[in-house]
Amino acid sequence: MAHTRIGDLLKNGTVGTLISLQGWVRTKREGKGVGFLEVNDGSCLASIQVVVDLESLGDALRQVATGAAVQVAGCLVTSQGKGQRVEVQAQTLTLVGPADAETYPLQKKRHSFEFLREIAHLRPRTNSFGAVFRVRNACAMAIHEFFQERGFLWVHTPLITTSDCEGAGERFQVTSLNLTQPGLPSTLDFAADFFGRPAYLTVSGQLEAEIMALAFTNVYTFGPTFRAENSNTSRHLAEFWMVEPEMAFCDLEGDADLAEAFLKHIFRAVLERCPEDMAFFQERISDRVLANAQTIIEQPFARITYTEAIAILEQSDRSFAFPVQWGMDLQSEHERFLAEVHFQRPVVVMDYPAGIKAFYMRLNDGDDPQRQTVRAMDILAPGIGEIVGGSQREERLEILEQRLESVGLHPADYWWYLDLRRFGSVPHAGFGLGFERLVQFMTGMGNIRDVIPFPRYPQNAEF
RNA sequence: UCCUCAGUAGCUCAGUGGUAGAGCGUCCGACUGUUAAUCGGAUGGUCGCUGGUUCGAGCCCAGCCUGGGGAGCCA
Numbered sequence: 001m002a003h004t005r006i007g008d009l010l011k012n013g014t015v016g017t018l019i020s021l022q023g024w025v026r027t028k029r030e031g032k033g034v035g036f037l038e039v040n041d042g043s044c045l046a047s048i049q050v051v052v053d054l055e056s057l058g059d060a061l062r063q064v065a066t067g068a069a070v071q072v073a074g075c076l077v078t079s080q081g082k083g084q085r086v087e088v089q090a091q092t093l094t095l096v097g098p099a100d101a102e103t104y105p106l107q108k109k110r111h112s113f114e115f116l117r118e119i120a121h122l123r124p125r126t127n128s129f130g131a132v133f134r135v136r137n138a139c140a141m142a143i144h145e146f147f148q149e150r151g152f153l154w155v156h157t158p159l160i161t162t163s164d165c166e167g168a169g170e171r172f173q174v175t176s177l178n179l180t181q182p183g184l185p186s187t188l189d190f191a192a193d194f195f196g197r198p199a200y201l202t203v204s205g206q207l208e209a210e211i212m213a214l215a216f217t218n219v220y221t222f223g224p225t226f227r228a229e230n231s232n233t234s235r236h237l238a239e240f241w242m243v244e245p246e247m248a249f250c251d252l253e254g255d256a257d258l259a260e261a262f263l264k265h266i267f268r269a270v271l272e273r274c275p276e277d278m279a280f281f282q283e284r285i286s287d288r289v290l291a292n293a294q295t296i297i298e299q300p301f302a303r304i305t306y307t308e309a310i311a312i313l314e315q316s317d318r319s320f321a322f323p324v325q326w327g328m329d330l331q332s333e334h335e336r337f338l339a340e341v342h343f344q345r346p347v348v349v350m351d352y353p354a355g356i357k358a359f360y361m362r363l364n365d366g367d368d369p370q371r372q373t374v375r376a377m378d379i380l381a382p383g384i385g386e387i388v389g390g391s392q393r394e395e396r397l398e399i400l401e402q403r404l405e406s407v408g409l410h411p412a413d414y415w416w417y418l419d420l421r422r423f424g425s426v427p428h429a430g431f432g433l434g435f436e437r438l439v440q441f442m443t444g445m446g447n448i449r450d451v452i453p454f455p456r457y458p459q460n461a462e463f
Numbered sequence: 464u465c466c467u468c469a470g471u472a473g474c475u476c477a478g479u480g481g482u483a484g485a486g487c488g489u490c491c492g493a494c495u496g497u498u499a500a501u502c503g504g505a506u507g508g509u510c511g512c513u514g515g516u517u518c519g520a521g522c523c524c525a526g527c528c529u530g531g532g533g534a535g536c537c538a
Contacts, residue, residue: 029497035498051499066488081496107474107488108499114530115474169537204538229536230464242538321534332534389538434538447531459529 001073007147008045011374013076013086013263020073021048021088024094025066027108030054035061037093039070042124045131045276049079049087060093067099067106067125093289093444113450120454120463128284131277135270136439142269143222143243143435146262152245155212155217157205159226162197163414170228171200172238177263201226204432205244207360207417208394213428214420220245222435230458234447235384235437239456243269246430252362252375252392256348259299259379259388262345262433267296270442278443286444292382293442295345302343306373309334312342326371328358330378332385339380344389353377358416359403360426361391377431390431 001020008017023041030036033054038047052061052070064070074090075116079088106126116123123129144154161172176194190198205221212219225242245258271278271293282289304312313334314326318341322331330338330349339349351364351373361374375392394400400421405410411418439451449455454463 027498029495029500031495032493034496038498051496079496083498098486102489103473104489105473108500109474109487111474112531117530225520226538227537231536232464233468233536234532236537240538335496432538437538 003071005043006039006041006046006048009048009076009088010044010046010084010086015076015078015086017076018073018091019076020071022071023069025046025064025068025070025099026461028061028064030061035070037061037064037070039072040125040130042130042134045127045134045280045380046084049081049084050074050090050093050094051077051087052090052262057090057093062094063064063095065099065101065104066108067101067184068095069097069099070094071096093341100154106235113447115448117455124453129450131274131280132439132443132445133453135277135281135443136451137370138223138270138273139266139435139439139442142266145269146265147245151218153212153216155209155216155219155221156223157208157212157221158224158445159202159224160195160199161202161208162195162199163207163417169203171203172226172228174199174283188445204242206246206430206432209244209246209430210417210420210428213430214247214424214426217248218245219247223451232458235440237436237448237452237455237457238351240448241435243433243435244430246428248426248428250392250429251427252350252377252390252429255377255390255392255431256303256350256377259377259390259431260346260348263379263388263438264297266438267293267442271297274388281443288339288383288459289442289444292444299345302345302347302380304347304349306330306349306353307351307371309347309349313337316342327353327355327365335380335385336382339385339419340382344382346382347380348377349380350377352378358389359407359409360393360400362394362396363399363403375429375458381437381441383444384437387437388431388433390429391423392427392429395421395425395427397425 003020003022006023008022009021013019021039023039026038026040026047028035028037035052037050037052038133039050040047054061066346066440071094072088072090073092076086077089079085079087106122116126124133126160147154177188182295201224205223205226209219209221221244224239226239228238229236247254278289307326309330310324317336318337320333333364354363354374355390357374357376364373364375367373377390378386379388381387394403397418400418401411404414436448436451440448443451445451449457
Protein backbone atom coordinates (compact mmCIF):
# COMPACT_ATOMS: atom_id res chain seq x y z
CA MET A 1 0.00 0.00 0.00
CA ALA A 2 1.22 3.49 -0.81
CA HIS A 3 2.03 5.62 2.20
CA THR A 4 0.17 8.88 2.72
CA ARG A 5 1.69 11.96 4.30
CA ILE A 6 0.10 12.85 7.61
CA GLY A 7 -0.72 16.39 6.54
CA ASP A 8 -2.75 14.93 3.69
CA LEU A 9 -4.58 12.50 5.95
CA LEU A 10 -5.55 15.15 8.48
CA LYS A 11 -6.70 17.58 5.82
CA ASN A 12 -8.19 15.44 3.08
CA GLY A 13 -8.36 11.88 4.43
CA THR A 14 -11.65 10.10 3.80
CA VAL A 15 -13.17 8.33 6.79
CA GLY A 16 -13.49 4.62 6.20
CA THR A 17 -10.51 4.21 3.88
CA LEU A 18 -7.54 1.97 4.52
CA ILE A 19 -4.33 3.95 4.76
CA SER A 20 -0.67 3.52 5.56
CA LEU A 21 1.61 6.08 7.11
CA GLN A 22 5.20 6.45 8.29
CA GLY A 23 6.66 8.81 10.84
CA TRP A 24 8.21 9.39 14.22
CA VAL A 25 6.44 8.90 17.53
CA ARG A 26 5.98 12.09 19.52
CA THR A 27 4.22 10.54 22.52
CA LYS A 28 2.71 7.28 23.61
CA ARG A 29 -0.15 6.83 26.04
CA GLU A 30 -0.98 3.33 27.14
CA GLY A 31 -4.09 2.16 28.99
CA LYS A 32 -5.53 -1.19 29.85
CA GLY A 33 -7.18 -2.11 26.61
CA VAL A 34 -6.04 0.56 24.22
CA GLY A 35 -2.92 2.63 23.50
CA PHE A 36 -2.42 5.89 21.63
CA LEU A 37 0.52 7.05 19.54
CA GLU A 38 0.99 10.51 18.18
CA VAL A 39 2.90 10.22 14.95
CA ASN A 40 4.46 13.09 13.04
CA ASP A 41 6.20 13.03 9.66
CA GLY A 42 7.03 16.73 9.30
CA SER A 43 4.36 17.36 6.69
CA CYS A 44 2.43 19.56 9.10
CA LEU A 45 2.48 20.86 12.63
CA ALA A 46 -0.13 18.43 13.92
CA SER A 47 0.56 14.81 14.67
CA ILE A 48 -1.96 12.11 13.84
CA GLN A 49 -3.40 9.93 16.60
CA VAL A 50 -2.97 6.21 16.08
CA VAL A 51 -5.23 4.00 18.16
CA VAL A 52 -3.71 0.64 19.02
CA ASP A 53 -5.70 -2.27 20.37
CA LEU A 54 -3.53 -3.86 23.04
CA GLU A 55 -4.96 -7.34 22.66
CA SER A 56 -3.83 -7.66 19.06
CA LEU A 57 -0.91 -5.22 18.88
CA GLY A 58 0.22 -4.89 22.50
CA ASP A 59 3.54 -6.64 21.89
CA ALA A 60 4.35 -4.33 19.00
CA LEU A 61 3.32 -1.25 20.99
CA ARG A 62 5.58 -2.18 23.88
CA GLN A 63 8.62 -1.87 21.57
CA VAL A 64 7.62 1.64 20.57
CA ALA A 65 8.72 4.67 22.59
CA THR A 66 8.98 8.41 22.08
CA GLY A 67 11.29 9.12 19.17
CA ALA A 68 10.88 5.76 17.44
CA ALA A 69 10.19 5.53 13.72
CA VAL A 70 7.09 3.52 12.88
CA GLN A 71 4.96 2.40 10.01
CA VAL A 72 1.24 2.05 10.59
CA ALA A 73 -1.50 0.61 8.41
CA GLY A 74 -5.12 0.81 9.35
CA CYS A 75 -8.45 2.43 8.88
CA LEU A 76 -8.96 6.18 8.97
CA VAL A 77 -11.89 6.72 11.32
CA THR A 78 -13.76 9.61 12.90
CA SER A 79 -12.13 10.31 16.24
CA GLN A 80 -14.07 9.36 19.34
CA GLY A 81 -11.95 11.72 21.39
CA LYS A 82 -11.65 15.46 21.28
CA GLY A 83 -8.83 17.34 19.62
CA GLN A 84 -8.79 15.77 16.18
CA ARG A 85 -11.17 15.16 13.32
CA VAL A 86 -9.81 11.78 12.32
CA GLU A 87 -7.50 9.14 13.72
CA VAL A 88 -6.09 5.84 12.58
CA GLN A 89 -7.36 2.55 13.95
CA ALA A 90 -4.18 0.51 13.57
CA GLN A 91 -4.28 -2.92 11.97
CA THR A 92 -0.52 -3.30 11.77
CA LEU A 93 2.19 -1.48 13.68
CA THR A 94 5.78 -1.91 12.55
CA LEU A 95 8.78 -0.59 14.42
CA VAL A 96 11.09 0.76 11.72
CA GLY A 97 13.74 2.30 13.97
CA PRO A 98 13.66 2.03 17.76
CA ALA A 99 14.52 4.83 20.18
CA ASP A 100 15.50 4.33 23.78
CA ALA A 101 13.17 6.43 25.90
CA GLU A 102 15.77 6.56 28.64
CA THR A 103 18.35 8.33 26.51
CA TYR A 104 16.28 10.07 23.80
CA PRO A 105 16.83 13.74 24.62
CA LEU A 106 13.49 15.10 23.43
CA GLN A 107 10.89 14.83 26.13
CA LYS A 108 7.18 15.35 26.12
CA LYS A 109 7.62 18.84 27.47
CA ARG A 110 8.78 22.26 26.45
CA HIS A 111 12.53 22.60 25.93
CA SER A 112 14.58 25.77 25.89
CA PHE A 113 15.96 26.87 22.52
CA GLU A 114 19.43 26.95 24.09
CA PHE A 115 19.20 23.26 24.93
CA LEU A 116 17.77 22.37 21.53
CA ARG A 117 20.64 24.18 19.84
CA GLU A 118 22.97 21.63 21.44
CA ILE A 119 21.01 18.82 19.77
CA ALA A 120 20.52 20.41 16.36
CA HIS A 121 20.39 16.93 14.82
CA LEU A 122 17.16 16.18 16.71
CA ARG A 123 15.51 19.56 17.05
CA PRO A 124 13.84 19.44 13.61
CA ARG A 125 11.54 16.85 15.22
CA THR A 126 10.05 19.42 17.58
CA ASN A 127 6.92 21.46 16.94
CA SER A 128 8.80 24.77 16.96
CA PHE A 129 11.52 23.78 14.54
CA GLY A 130 9.11 21.90 12.32
CA ALA A 131 7.15 25.13 11.98
CA VAL A 132 10.31 27.21 11.46
CA PHE A 133 11.65 25.06 8.66
CA ARG A 134 8.32 24.75 6.89
CA VAL A 135 7.98 28.54 6.98
CA ARG A 136 11.58 28.91 5.85
CA ASN A 137 10.80 26.69 2.87
CA ALA A 138 7.66 28.70 2.10
CA CYS A 139 9.66 31.93 2.25
CA ALA A 140 12.22 30.58 -0.20
CA MET A 141 9.55 29.46 -2.63
CA ALA A 142 7.74 32.81 -2.34
CA ILE A 143 10.99 34.61 -3.16
CA HIS A 144 11.55 32.65 -6.35
CA GLU A 145 7.90 33.05 -7.26
CA PHE A 146 8.01 36.82 -6.79
CA PHE A 147 11.01 37.28 -9.05
CA GLN A 148 10.11 34.68 -11.64
CA GLU A 149 6.66 36.23 -12.07
CA ARG A 150 8.37 39.53 -12.83
CA GLY A 151 10.82 38.12 -15.35
CA PHE A 152 13.91 38.22 -13.14
CA LEU A 153 16.65 35.74 -13.98
CA TRP A 154 18.00 33.69 -11.08
CA VAL A 155 21.77 33.97 -11.48
CA HIS A 156 24.42 31.98 -9.67
CA THR A 157 27.27 34.11 -8.47
CA PRO A 158 30.48 32.49 -7.26
CA LEU A 159 31.01 31.41 -3.68
CA ILE A 160 34.78 31.58 -4.12
CA THR A 161 35.93 35.02 -5.11
CA THR A 162 39.03 37.15 -5.28
CA SER A 163 37.18 40.44 -5.20
CA ASP A 164 36.08 42.28 -2.12
CA CYS A 165 32.69 43.89 -1.78
CA GLU A 166 34.08 46.71 0.30
CA GLY A 167 32.45 47.37 3.62
CA ALA A 168 30.78 44.00 3.76
CA GLY A 169 32.97 42.59 6.50
CA GLU A 170 35.77 40.12 7.19
CA ARG A 171 36.28 37.24 4.79
CA PHE A 172 37.14 33.57 5.16
CA GLN A 173 40.24 32.71 3.17
CA VAL A 174 40.10 29.76 0.80
CA THR A 175 43.33 27.92 0.09
CA SER A 176 44.66 24.57 -1.02
CA LEU A 177 48.02 25.29 0.58
CA ASN A 178 48.99 22.97 3.38
CA LEU A 179 48.67 25.25 6.37
CA THR A 180 49.96 22.59 8.77
CA GLN A 181 53.45 22.81 7.29
CA PRO A 182 55.95 24.34 9.66
CA GLY A 183 57.16 27.76 8.72
CA LEU A 184 53.80 29.08 7.61
CA PRO A 185 52.43 31.64 7.25
CA SER A 186 55.57 33.77 6.78
CA THR A 187 56.50 31.66 3.76
CA LEU A 188 53.00 31.68 2.22
CA ASP A 189 53.29 32.04 -1.52
CA PHE A 190 49.93 32.73 -3.05
CA ALA A 191 51.34 32.32 -6.54
CA ALA A 192 51.58 28.65 -5.63
CA ASP A 193 48.05 28.58 -4.27
CA PHE A 194 45.15 27.05 -6.21
CA PHE A 195 44.04 30.27 -7.88
CA GLY A 196 47.49 31.86 -8.00
CA ARG A 197 46.31 34.61 -5.69
CA PRO A 198 44.48 34.97 -2.38
CA ALA A 199 40.87 33.82 -2.58
CA TYR A 200 37.96 34.10 -0.22
CA LEU A 201 34.43 32.90 0.40
CA THR A 202 32.04 35.51 -0.94
CA VAL A 203 30.62 38.21 1.30
CA SER A 204 28.20 39.34 -1.40
CA GLY A 205 27.28 38.44 -4.93
CA GLN A 206 26.45 42.02 -5.77
CA LEU A 207 29.36 42.92 -8.05
CA GLU A 208 28.79 39.83 -10.19
CA ALA A 209 25.01 40.39 -10.07
CA GLU A 210 25.65 43.83 -11.59
CA ILE A 211 27.44 42.14 -14.50
CA MET A 212 24.44 39.91 -15.11
CA ALA A 213 21.91 42.74 -14.70
CA LEU A 214 23.71 44.69 -17.41
CA ALA A 215 22.90 41.84 -19.78
CA PHE A 216 19.59 40.46 -18.56
CA THR A 217 18.09 43.69 -17.14
CA ASN A 218 16.58 42.12 -14.02
CA VAL A 219 18.32 39.40 -12.07
CA TYR A 220 18.54 38.05 -8.54
CA THR A 221 20.86 35.88 -6.54
CA PHE A 222 19.74 33.58 -3.76
CA GLY A 223 22.47 31.64 -2.07
CA PRO A 224 24.85 31.33 0.84
CA THR A 225 27.12 34.12 1.99
CA PHE A 226 30.00 34.06 4.47
CA ARG A 227 31.27 36.58 6.98
CA ALA A 228 34.23 35.94 9.27
CA GLU A 229 33.19 38.68 11.67
CA ASN A 230 33.54 37.80 15.34
CA SER A 231 29.88 38.63 15.85
CA ASN A 232 28.04 37.09 18.77
CA THR A 233 24.51 38.36 18.50
CA SER A 234 21.00 37.07 17.95
CA ARG A 235 21.00 38.41 14.38
CA HIS A 236 24.39 37.42 12.93
CA LEU A 237 25.66 34.21 11.38
CA ALA A 238 29.01 33.34 9.79
CA GLU A 239 27.14 31.49 7.03
CA PHE A 240 23.79 32.83 5.96
CA TRP A 241 21.61 33.05 2.88
CA MET A 242 21.13 36.28 1.04
CA VAL A 243 18.79 37.45 -1.69
CA GLU A 244 20.22 40.15 -3.96
CA PRO A 245 18.12 41.51 -6.80
CA GLU A 246 19.82 43.82 -9.28
CA MET A 247 17.95 45.91 -11.84
CA ALA A 248 19.22 47.80 -14.84
CA PHE A 249 17.45 51.02 -15.85
CA CYS A 250 16.33 51.45 -12.26
CA ASP A 251 16.82 54.20 -9.68
CA LEU A 252 16.68 54.16 -5.89
CA GLU A 253 12.93 54.80 -5.75
CA GLY A 254 12.34 51.84 -8.05
CA ASP A 255 14.63 49.79 -5.84
CA ALA A 256 12.65 50.69 -2.70
CA ASP A 257 9.37 50.02 -4.53
CA LEU A 258 10.56 46.55 -5.45
CA ALA A 259 11.78 45.80 -1.91
CA GLU A 260 8.44 46.79 -0.44
CA ALA A 261 6.39 44.78 -2.94
CA PHE A 262 8.78 41.88 -2.36
CA LEU A 263 8.31 41.81 1.42
CA LYS A 264 4.54 42.19 1.07
CA HIS A 265 4.40 39.28 -1.37
CA ILE A 266 6.39 36.95 0.87
CA PHE A 267 4.31 37.68 3.96
CA ARG A 268 1.08 37.21 2.02
CA ALA A 269 2.24 33.92 0.52
CA VAL A 270 3.50 32.44 3.79
CA LEU A 271 0.39 33.48 5.69
CA GLU A 272 -1.70 31.77 3.05
CA ARG A 273 0.35 28.57 2.82
CA CYS A 274 1.42 28.03 6.43
CA PRO A 275 -1.56 29.20 8.50
CA GLU A 276 -1.16 26.52 11.20
CA ASP A 277 2.55 27.22 11.61
CA MET A 278 1.99 30.98 11.75
CA ALA A 279 -0.79 30.50 14.33
CA PHE A 280 1.67 28.42 16.34
CA PHE A 281 4.21 31.27 16.34
CA GLN A 282 1.51 33.71 17.34
CA GLU A 283 0.51 31.51 20.27
CA ARG A 284 3.85 30.17 21.44
CA ILE A 285 6.60 32.52 20.29
CA SER A 286 5.31 36.09 19.98
CA ASP A 287 1.78 37.44 20.16
CA ARG A 288 2.71 40.13 17.64
CA VAL A 289 3.45 37.78 14.76
CA LEU A 290 0.08 37.99 13.01
CA ALA A 291 -0.46 41.70 13.66
CA ASN A 292 3.04 42.32 12.34
CA ALA A 293 2.30 40.34 9.19
CA GLN A 294 -0.94 42.24 8.65
CA THR A 295 0.90 45.54 9.00
CA ILE A 296 3.51 44.50 6.45
CA ILE A 297 0.88 43.37 3.98
CA GLU A 298 -1.61 46.22 4.36
CA GLN A 299 0.29 49.36 5.32
CA PRO A 300 2.61 51.26 3.03
CA PHE A 301 6.12 51.38 4.46
CA ALA A 302 7.26 54.70 5.88
CA ARG A 303 9.79 56.37 3.60
CA ILE A 304 12.17 59.08 4.81
CA THR A 305 15.60 60.43 4.04
CA TYR A 306 18.51 60.00 6.40
CA THR A 307 18.42 63.76 7.05
CA GLU A 308 14.75 63.50 8.02
CA ALA A 309 15.54 60.52 10.26
CA ILE A 310 18.16 62.60 12.07
CA ALA A 311 15.60 65.37 12.54
CA ILE A 312 13.04 62.93 13.98
CA LEU A 313 15.62 61.55 16.39
CA GLU A 314 16.74 65.03 17.43
CA GLN A 315 13.16 66.13 18.06
CA SER A 316 12.23 63.03 20.07
CA ASP A 317 12.27 63.27 23.84
CA ARG A 318 14.34 60.09 24.03
CA SER A 319 17.82 60.31 25.40
CA PHE A 320 20.09 58.08 23.35
CA ALA A 321 23.37 56.57 24.50
CA PHE A 322 24.83 57.68 21.16
CA PRO A 323 24.17 61.38 20.60
CA VAL A 324 22.38 62.14 17.37
CA GLN A 325 24.38 64.05 14.84
CA TRP A 326 24.25 64.37 11.05
CA GLY A 327 26.97 62.21 9.54
CA MET A 328 26.93 59.42 12.10
CA ASP A 329 25.75 55.92 11.28
CA LEU A 330 22.38 55.06 12.79
CA GLN A 331 22.87 52.93 15.92
CA SER A 332 20.62 50.03 16.93
CA GLU A 333 18.82 52.22 19.44
CA HIS A 334 18.08 54.79 16.71
CA GLU A 335 16.85 52.17 14.27
CA ARG A 336 14.63 50.65 16.92
CA PHE A 337 13.16 54.02 17.85
CA LEU A 338 12.31 54.78 14.24
CA ALA A 339 10.77 51.40 13.40
CA GLU A 340 9.26 50.39 16.73
CA VAL A 341 8.26 53.64 18.39
CA HIS A 342 7.94 56.42 15.87
CA PHE A 343 6.51 54.65 12.82
CA GLN A 344 5.61 51.23 14.26
CA ARG A 345 6.13 49.60 10.88
CA PRO A 346 8.99 49.10 8.44
CA VAL A 347 10.81 52.29 7.51
CA VAL A 348 12.79 52.91 4.34
CA VAL A 349 15.65 55.30 5.07
CA MET A 350 17.28 56.78 1.96
CA ASP A 351 20.19 59.04 1.01
CA TYR A 352 22.81 58.36 3.65
CA PRO A 353 26.00 60.41 4.10
CA ALA A 354 28.64 59.30 1.61
CA GLY A 355 31.20 58.96 4.37
CA ILE A 356 29.48 55.97 6.01
CA LYS A 357 28.56 54.02 2.88
CA ALA A 358 30.34 51.89 0.28
CA PHE A 359 32.22 53.21 -2.76
CA TYR A 360 29.83 51.78 -5.34
CA MET A 361 26.80 53.81 -4.20
CA ARG A 362 25.76 56.64 -6.50
CA LEU A 363 26.62 60.15 -5.35
CA ASN A 364 23.61 62.43 -5.15
CA ASP A 365 23.82 65.47 -7.42
CA GLY A 366 23.55 68.98 -6.05
CA ASP A 367 24.36 68.20 -2.42
CA ASP A 368 26.06 70.65 -0.10
CA PRO A 369 29.69 69.39 -0.26
CA GLN A 370 29.73 69.32 3.54
CA ARG A 371 26.71 67.04 3.45
CA GLN A 372 27.35 64.83 0.46
CA THR A 373 24.94 61.89 0.36
CA VAL A 374 24.66 58.70 -1.65
CA ARG A 375 21.69 56.86 -3.06
CA ALA A 376 21.60 54.23 -0.32
CA MET A 377 18.50 52.65 1.11
CA ASP A 378 18.02 50.59 4.28
CA ILE A 379 14.77 49.06 5.42
CA LEU A 380 14.48 48.96 9.18
CA ALA A 381 12.02 46.44 10.61
CA PRO A 382 10.53 46.42 14.10
CA GLY A 383 12.28 43.87 16.28
CA ILE A 384 14.95 43.03 13.72
CA GLY A 385 16.61 46.25 12.67
CA GLU A 386 18.17 46.36 9.23
CA ILE A 387 16.55 43.68 7.11
CA VAL A 388 17.33 45.14 3.68
CA GLY A 389 20.30 47.20 2.58
CA GLY A 390 20.47 48.52 -0.95
CA SER A 391 21.51 51.32 -3.22
CA GLN A 392 21.51 52.78 -6.66
CA ARG A 393 24.96 52.02 -8.05
CA GLU A 394 27.38 54.64 -9.35
CA GLU A 395 27.14 54.25 -13.12
CA ARG A 396 29.45 57.18 -14.04
CA LEU A 397 32.99 55.98 -14.78
CA GLU A 398 34.98 59.02 -13.68
CA ILE A 399 33.09 59.46 -10.44
CA LEU A 400 33.42 55.77 -9.60
CA GLU A 401 37.17 55.89 -10.24
CA GLN A 402 37.47 58.91 -7.95
CA ARG A 403 35.47 57.16 -5.25
CA LEU A 404 37.72 54.09 -5.39
CA GLU A 405 40.80 56.25 -5.08
CA SER A 406 39.39 58.27 -2.23
CA VAL A 407 38.72 55.18 -0.13
CA GLY A 408 42.18 53.77 -0.87
CA LEU A 409 41.21 51.08 -3.37
CA HIS A 410 43.04 50.50 -6.64
CA PRO A 411 40.90 50.99 -9.75
CA ALA A 412 43.05 48.45 -11.56
CA ASP A 413 41.79 45.74 -9.21
CA TYR A 414 38.24 46.58 -10.31
CA TRP A 415 38.93 46.68 -14.04
CA TRP A 416 35.96 44.54 -15.00
CA TYR A 417 33.64 46.41 -12.67
CA LEU A 418 34.77 49.66 -14.26
CA ASP A 419 34.37 48.18 -17.76
CA LEU A 420 30.67 47.92 -17.05
CA ARG A 421 30.74 51.74 -16.86
CA ARG A 422 32.76 52.00 -20.07
CA PHE A 423 30.48 49.90 -22.22
CA GLY A 424 26.77 50.53 -22.18
CA SER A 425 26.54 51.78 -18.63
CA VAL A 426 23.04 52.43 -17.34
CA PRO A 427 21.55 53.55 -14.04
CA HIS A 428 21.00 50.44 -11.98
CA ALA A 429 20.11 49.51 -8.43
CA GLY A 430 19.65 46.56 -6.14
CA PHE A 431 19.49 45.42 -2.57
CA GLY A 432 20.48 42.61 -0.26
CA LEU A 433 18.04 40.86 2.03
CA GLY A 434 19.23 38.65 4.87
CA PHE A 435 17.14 35.53 4.39
CA GLU A 436 17.40 34.36 8.00
CA ARG A 437 16.47 37.82 9.26
CA LEU A 438 13.38 37.61 7.08
CA VAL A 439 12.47 34.25 8.60
CA GLN A 440 13.08 35.72 12.06
CA PHE A 441 10.87 38.66 11.24
CA MET A 442 8.18 36.34 9.91
CA THR A 443 8.16 33.87 12.81
CA GLY A 444 9.02 36.10 15.75
CA MET A 445 11.93 33.80 16.63
CA GLY A 446 14.30 35.75 18.86
CA ASN A 447 17.60 34.20 17.80
CA ILE A 448 18.82 33.85 14.22
CA ARG A 449 20.55 30.60 15.19
CA ASP A 450 17.10 29.06 15.50
CA VAL A 451 15.87 29.81 11.98
CA ILE A 452 18.64 27.97 10.10
CA PRO A 453 19.00 24.21 10.52
CA PHE A 454 22.73 24.17 11.21
CA PRO A 455 23.95 27.58 12.34
CA ARG A 456 27.59 28.63 11.98
CA TYR A 457 28.96 31.23 14.36
CA PRO A 458 32.21 31.79 16.25
CA GLN A 459 33.43 28.53 17.83
CA ASN A 460 30.40 26.64 16.52
CA ALA A 461 30.15 24.36 13.49
CA GLU A 462 29.22 21.04 15.05
CA PHE A 463 26.49 19.71 12.83
C1' U B 464 35.79 41.92 20.77
C1' C B 465 33.30 44.85 24.94
C1' C B 466 29.38 45.19 28.90
C1' U B 467 26.10 42.19 31.75
C1' C B 468 23.59 37.88 33.78
C1' A B 469 23.91 32.75 34.43
C1' G B 470 26.06 27.45 34.94
C1' U B 471 23.10 22.33 40.79
C1' A B 472 19.57 15.25 38.42
C1' G B 473 18.05 13.71 31.33
C1' C B 474 15.19 18.87 31.09
C1' U B 475 13.41 23.49 33.88
C1' C B 476 14.86 25.41 38.35
C1' A B 477 15.05 26.24 44.18
C1' G B 478 18.92 26.02 47.66
C1' U B 479 23.61 32.49 50.09
C1' G B 480 28.88 28.93 55.21
C1' G B 481 26.89 23.23 58.62
C1' U B 482 23.35 15.81 56.11
C1' A B 483 21.98 17.62 48.00
C1' G B 484 16.10 19.45 46.90
C1' A B 485 11.37 20.12 43.79
C1' G B 486 8.56 19.73 39.29
C1' C B 487 8.76 17.38 34.72
C1' G B 488 11.04 13.12 32.17
C1' U B 489 12.27 7.84 32.58
C1' C B 490 10.99 2.92 34.91
C1' C B 491 7.31 -0.07 37.81
C1' G B 492 2.24 -0.36 39.52
C1' A B 493 -3.01 1.38 39.54
C1' C B 494 -6.80 3.57 36.69
C1' U B 495 -8.73 5.51 32.33
C1' G B 496 -11.00 6.49 24.61
C1' U B 497 -6.41 8.96 26.12
C1' U B 498 -4.48 13.62 24.12
C1' A B 499 0.58 18.70 28.80
C1' A B 500 -3.83 12.36 31.02
C1' U B 501 -4.46 11.28 36.38
C1' C B 502 -2.87 8.73 41.15
C1' G B 503 1.07 5.87 43.99
C1' G B 504 6.13 4.24 44.21
C1' A B 505 11.10 3.99 42.36
C1' U B 506 15.22 5.92 39.60
C1' G B 507 18.36 9.79 39.13
C1' G B 508 24.25 14.40 41.17
C1' U B 509 32.36 15.20 39.49
C1' C B 510 26.76 21.38 42.31
C1' G B 511 31.02 23.99 34.75
C1' C B 512 36.76 23.53 35.55
C1' U B 513 41.25 24.82 38.38
C1' G B 514 43.17 26.99 42.50
C1' G B 515 42.39 29.77 47.12
C1' U B 516 39.91 31.34 52.03
C1' U B 517 37.64 28.40 56.12
C1' C B 518 37.22 23.53 61.30
C1' G B 519 33.75 23.11 57.22
C1' A B 520 32.31 25.71 50.39
C1' G B 521 26.85 24.32 45.82
C1' C B 522 27.19 29.10 48.60
C1' C B 523 32.86 33.48 49.74
C1' C B 524 37.53 35.01 46.50
C1' A B 525 40.67 34.61 41.79
C1' G B 526 41.46 32.75 36.98
C1' C B 527 39.54 29.99 33.03
C1' C B 528 35.54 27.45 30.11
C1' U B 529 30.49 27.35 28.34
C1' G B 530 25.65 29.59 27.55
C1' G B 531 21.92 33.79 27.52
C1' G B 532 20.87 39.09 26.90
C1' G B 533 22.80 43.84 25.19
C1' A B 534 26.58 46.63 22.21
C1' G B 535 29.97 47.03 18.09
C1' C B 536 30.38 45.09 12.94
C1' C B 537 26.44 43.99 9.37
C1' A B 538 22.27 41.22 6.22
